[in-house]
Amino acid sequence: MSTSTSTDVRTGTGPHPRADVRTGTAVSTDAAPDQAVAALERVTGFGSNPGALSMYRYVPEGLGAGRPVVVVLHGCTQDAATYFDGAGWQQAADEQGFAVVAPQQETANNGNRCFNWFQPLDTGRDNGEALSVRQMVERTAGDLDADPSRVYVTGLSAGGAMTSALLAAYPDAFAGGAVIGGLPHGCATSLPGAFTCQNPGVTKSPAQWGDLVRAAHPDYQGRRPTVSVWHGTADYTVVPGNATESVKQWTNVLGADQTADATHDLPGATTQSDYQDGSGQVVVRSYTVNGMGHGTPVKPGEGCGRAGAYFLDTVCSTAYITRDWGLASNG
Numbered sequence: 260m261s262t263s264t265s266t267d268v269r270t271g272t273g274p275h276p277r278a279d280v281r282t283g284t285a286v287s288t289d290a291a292p293d294q295a296v297a298a299l300e301r302v303t304g305f306g307s308n309p310g311a312l313s314m315y316r317y318v319p320e321g322l323g324a325g326r327p328v329v330v331v332l333h334g335c336t337q338d339a340a341t342y343f344d345g346a347g348w349q350q351a352a353d354e355q356g357f358a359v360v361a362p363q364q365e366t367a368n369n370g371n372r373c374f375n376w377f378q379p380l381d382t383g384r385d386n387g388e389a390l391s392v393r394q395m396v397e398r399t400a401g402d403l404d405a406d407p408s409r410v411y412v413t414g415l416s417a418g419g420a421m422t423s424a425l426l427a428a429y430p431d432a433f434a435g436g437a438v439i440g441g442l443p444h445g446c447a448t449s450l451p452g453a454f455t456c457q458n459p460g461v462t463k464s465p466a467q468w469g470d471l472v473r474a475a476h477p478d479y480q481g482r483r484p485t486v487s488v489w490h491g492t493a494d495y496t497v498v499p500g501n502a503t504e505s506v507k508q509w510t511n512v513l514g515a516d517q518t519a520d521a522t523h524d525l526p527g528a529t530t531q532s533d534y535q536d537g538s539g540q541v542v543v544r545s546y547t548v549n550g551m552g553h554g555t556p557v558k559p560g561e562g563c564g565r566a567g568a569y570f571l572d573t574v575c576s577t578a579y580i581t582r583d584w585g586l587a588s589n590g
Contacts, residue, residue, distance in 0.1 A: 298349060299340055299361060306394030310375075310387045313363040314395045315339040319353045324404035327357040327586060328396060332414025332421050334440075334555075334569055335373035339363035342415065346555050347564035347577045355586045358403055360395050364388075376420035376442070377453035384428040384476055388421065393429055411484075411584050413437035415555045415569065416497060420446075423505065427475035430483045437580045439489040439555050442501045443508045445471030460500040468504060469511030483513055487544040487583055489576055491551025499547075506545050510534050513542035527556065527574030544583060548573050 302314045329352070333342035339361035343349060352359050364372045374381075374388055381387035392412075400407050412433050414422040419441020426436040427444040445468070446456040455461060486509040490502035510517060519532035520541075528549035533541045548556055548571075556576040557564030563575035581587050 299343060302395070302398065305398035306391070308391045308394060310381055310389070310391035311365060311368055312388055312391040312395075313339070313365060314398075315343070315361040315363060316395075316399060317343065317349060317352055317359040317361070318403065319356065319358070322356060322358060322403065325406050326403065327409035327411065327584075328360060328399055328403075328405045329357055329581075329586075330360045330362065330392060330396060330410070330412040330414075330425075332362060332374060332392075332412070332418030333364070333372075334414070334416035334418050335369075335371045337372065337415075337569070342418070342555075345557065345565050345567060345570040346415075347557060347562070347575070350562060351577050351581055351586075355581055357409075357586055358399055358405060360392075360399050362388075362392050362395060373417035374414075374421040376417055376424055377447040377449060377456075379448050382421070382424035382428065382444075382475075389425055389428050392421075392425060393432060396432060407432075409434055409584075411435045411437075411586075413439065413580055414441065415439045416441060416553065419497075420444075423508075424475075426484050426486060427472040430476060430479055431481060433484045435485045435487075435584045437487045437489065437576075437583070438505055439576060440491070440494060440497050440553050441488075441505070442497060443468055443471070443505045444475065446501075446504070456501070457496065458498045460498045460504065462500070462504065463507070465507040465511035465517060468508030472508060472512045485513070485542050485544075485583070487546060487580060489546045489548070489556065491548045491553065491556075491571070491573075493550050494553045496553040502545060502547065506532075506534070506543060509543045515542055519545070525574060525579070527551075527558070529556070529574045531579075546576070546579065 299315045343361050419438040422436050422438050423444035447453040488502050488505045514536040515534040520535045521533045523531040530547045532545040534543040536542045554569035554571040556573040557570045558575040566572040
């Protein structure tokens with residue numbers, strides 16, 4: 260179980276060099292770095308790729324048209340294959356019938372392979388890494404004739420913080436998101452600020468947090484994605500207060516108050532708290548895992564992921580995330 264000795268959200272040394280415009284439409288079948296996940300294919304030529312990310316994708320055999328797409332973002336020191344495998348996304352995709360897009364950060368962009376969630380040039384709409392991920396989704400939707408109204412995003416740690424940024428910048432592109440061990444959108448805009456946000460954390464009012472999301476796409480008036488927030492109470496890398504601040508942010512954006520309308524006890528010492536908007540719809544869910552450190556909750560004994568560094572044997576977060584998105588009945 261990771262503790263304060265973890266380097267999982269270390270933020271590198273600053274902005275990364277920009278990639279040249281990518282052209283062509285070929286799909287490479289290069290294996291992902293983790294050969295145990297040979298099912299991931301590398302995809303090239305998915306757009307201008309201003310964030311210089313690598314794109315990996317998993318498409319279950321026989322997947323038909325009109326299916327959902329899930330974007331999964333790894334944590335620092337990880338790669339696309341490690342996270343795809345460790346969090347159990349292949350089994351979920353096979354059973355529930357959706358494609359997975361797994362962006363990968365490269366060391367040329369960030370020495371610890373953290374997504375640059377604290378750099379405005381990488382999190383703003385139509386900029387940097389955020390735009391690269393959006394282009395991966397567009398490529399996949401076009402290749403597979405996927406359902407553009409059922410695109411979702413989740414990630415761990417720096418990937419969780421980038422999930423928050425994507426939900427803010429592209430509310431028109433995502434139907435839902437799950438932030439695991441992550442941070443509120445807009446918490447930091449510099450490297451020193453990123454470390455402060457991680458620990459001891461930053462406190463703002465719900466309206467202040469909400470304004471940071473609304474400023475990411477100020478003209479947007481449409482429906483916004485629902486959000487779930489996952490955190491362990493013993494996380495000393497990204498302190499649990501970040502989960503509290505994230506709930507404040509997204510309840511404000513989505514029209515809910517700060518008081519949970521219902522709570523549920525789940526396996527693995529996990530508490531689920533539901534926040535409803537004015538119409539009675541659950542728009543924010545908080546999952547608090549008592550005693551868990553920094554990582555993604557998994558349950559290998561139930562066929563959900565693999566225990567290891569930053570994959571903590573507590574509860575199957577992937578199962579609850581796909582349930583929240585309505586994907587569990589797809590298979």
